[in-house]
Amino acid sequence: MNAVIFREHGGTHKLSYEEFPTPTIGPKEVLVRVKACALNHLDIWIREGNPAYPMPLPHILGSDVAGIVEQAGSHSEGVTVGQRVFISPGMSCWHCEACLAGRDNFCRSYGLLGALAHGGYAEYVKVPFRNVLPIPGDLSFEQAAAFPLVSVTASHMLFALAGLQHGETVLIMGAGSGVGMMAVQMAKLAGARVITTVGSEDKIPKATALGADAVINHATETVAERVRQLTERRGVDVVIEHIGPEVWDTCMESLAKGGRLITCGATTGGDVTLNLRAVFSRQLTIKGSYMGTRAELVKAAELVGRGRLIPVIDRTFPLQEARAAHDLMLRREFFGKIVLTVA
Numbered sequence: 001m002n003a004v005i006f007r008e009h010g011g012t013h014k015l016s017y018e019e020f021p022t023p024t025i026g027p028k029e030v031l032v033r034v035k036a037c038a039l040n041h042l043d044i045w046i047r048e049g050n051p052a053y054p055m056p057l058p059h060i061l062g063s064d065v066a067g068i069v070e071q072a073g074s075h076s077e078g079v080t081v082g083q084r085v086f087i088s089p090g091m092s093c094w095h096c097e098a099c100l101a102g103r104d105n106f107c108r109s110y111g112l113l114g115a116l117a118h119g120g121y122a123e124y125v126k127v128p129f130r131n132v133l134p135i136p137g138d139l140s141f142e143q144a145a146a147f148p149l150v151s152v153t154a155s156h157m158l159f160a161l162a163g164l165q166h167g168e169t170v171l172i173m174g175a176g177s178g179v180g181m182m183a184v185q186m187a188k189l190a191g192a193r194v195i196t197t198v199g200s201e202d203k204i205p206k207a208t209a210l211g212a213d214a215v216i217n218h219a220t221e222t223v224a225e226r227v228r229q230l231t232e233r234r235g236v237d238v239v240i241e242h243i244g245p246e247v248w249d250t251c252m253e254s255l256a257k258g259g260r261l262i263t264c265g266a267t268t269g270g271d272v273t274l275n276l277r278a279v280f281s282r283q284l285t286i287k288g289s290y291m292g293t294r295a296e297l298v299k300a301a302e303l304v305g306r307g308r309l310i311p312v313i314d315r316t317f318p319l320q321e322a323r324a325a326h327d328l329m330l331r332r333e334f335f336g337k338i339v340l341t342v343a
Helices: 041-048 141-145 148-161 178-189 201-210 223-230 245-254 276-281 294-305 319-331
Strands: 002-005 016-019 029-038 064-072 084-087 124-128 132-134 169-172 193-198 214-217 236-241 255-263 285-288 313-318 337-341
Touching: 002 319, 016 319, 029 141, 041 319, 064 124, 064 141, 084 141, 132 294, 141 313, 141 337, 148 178, 148 236, 148 255, 148 294, 169 178, 178 193, 178 201, 178 236, 178 294, 193 201, 193 223, 201 214, 214 223, 223 245, 236 245, 245 255, 313 319, 319 337
Parallel strands: 169 193, 169 236, 193 214, 236 255, 255 285, 313 337
Antiparallel strands: 002 016, 029 064, 029 124, 029 337, 064 084, 084 132
């Protein structure tokens, strides 16, 4: 098969489109013919080299995949050849205490497709049969690849961890990101007042179209000051952030008393400063979030299939142009998801 691989960590020039052995499946595995694979910032971390994601090289990236079942192992229950599917990016054992309790993202062997195993930057990918789910509704392959990782992450942050309630106010950092564009829609659907941020004027109407009640351009406005104006100096009940040090102080300053900050990423670094007096005197809650559960993904997929949540795609690239797609993500000149397509 053809695939985009890298043989050593580094910049986008390390990505190479070339022939690679087609995966061989076992009895409980499925071979999917890839039609679309969405990018995530995780792809950049892995390509550049991150000690949290050790792997043998060469490696194939790609966590968000949609395609057609090419082969199904003899013990692959409920999967049929020719079926249109998307892949649940989280991989777990399905028999430990956490998995049996429906907390599969707490499984000790939990990992992500494209990190734990070869991913979807290829013509074919193999996965455990439990990770294959039918594409909801009449979504295109590109749409089906654009929602899984970001929707399960946003849902887990907003509801399982933040406990967002109808009528509360939430600040979502980066509406143009994958998690941001999905979190804005989910929070609005739940009846919250949604404030979000963007980095340029042209992204404001796009964020508004997703349901945001107020959009702050962080390039021209001071976010925390604008939040205080919008909330009559009270602050927000919940902050959803995935950026890290660049916005950390702003996020903390934007919280109301008793506010909850949920973080799932660190695209600008891993180290922040924290004023403990502010945390306990203002009775703040800070929680870390990593992915979400299969049940949360299935619920999100149902909402996407019904058109209640829209996977926003900025643009697509053919698989062989993965370098250009990575360059675009690094420039932050996009709104929504960047998707690779396979002919």
